Amino acid sequence: MLLKRWAQGLAVCLLAVAMLGAGDSGARFSRIGHQMVCACGCGQILLECNHVSCPSSGPMIDELHAQLASGSSDTMIFNAFAAKYGATVLAAPIRGGFDNVAWIAPFTVFLLATLGTGTLIYFWKRRSLMNPPPASATGLSSADNEAMRERIRRETEY
Numbered sequence: 086m087l088l089k090r091w092a093q094g095l096a097v098c099l100l101a102v103a104m105l106g107a108g109d110s111g112a113r114f115s116r117i118g119h120q121m122v123c124a125c126g127c128g129q130i131l132l133e134c135n136h137v138s139c140p141s142s143g144p145m146i147d148e149l150h151a152q153l154a155s156g157s158s159d160t161m162i163f164n165a166f167a168a169k170y171g172a173t174v175l176a177a178p179i180r181g182g183f184d185n186v187a188w189i190a191p192f193t194v195f196l197l198a199t200l201g202t203g204t205l206i207y208f209w210k211r212r213s214l215m216n217p218p219p220a221s222a223t224g225l226s227s228a229d230n231e232a233m234r235e236r237i238r239r240e241t242e243y
Contacts, residue, residue, distance in 0.1 A: 114153055117162060118146070120177065124170045131174075145170075 118132035125141040127134060131149075134142040145166075152162045166174050 113159075114149065117153075117159060118149060120163070121145070121149075121166060121174050122176050124174055130176065 115132065119130050121131040123129050123131050123134035123136075123139065123142045124145060125134065125136060125139050127136060127139075129135070131142060131145055136142070148166075149162070152165060157165070163175060
């Protein structure tokens with residue numbers, strides 16, 4: 086009885102592993118097709134281009150099916166499409182080389198600018214706290230300041 090249960094469990098596991106691989110080509114087609122942009126100029130994802138009789142999406146989808154059937158790797162497929170249609174066909178640049186710089190540089194510049202601005206404000210505040218302006222920056226005594234404030238209050242009343 087125990088041996089029979091182990092055999093059934095093993096059969097279920099093998100069947101599950103086999104079924105996971107069965108839908109792999111469709112999932113791969115969907116994943117790669119959603120990482121490319123239609124070349125017709127609409128700016129939509131290749132598999133979601135909804136133009137009636139689009140001149141580009143049909144041939145591109147057929148080409149993607151052919152590339153997948155030939156067993157090409159994802160990188161080879163992306164490189165072939167980029168060579169044929171230009172780099173704008175890729176929804177995101179292929180990682181590596183200069184493309185890494187294109188993704189990292191804007192974030193780095195933003196971070197450095199934010200840190201630089203914060204540092205500048207810190208030093209400005211620190212300098213103003215260490216060197217406060219003199220009490221009588223206007224050259225008036227406190228009595229004269231009070232008289233000036235009273236005059237301003239009177240002149241600005243309705």
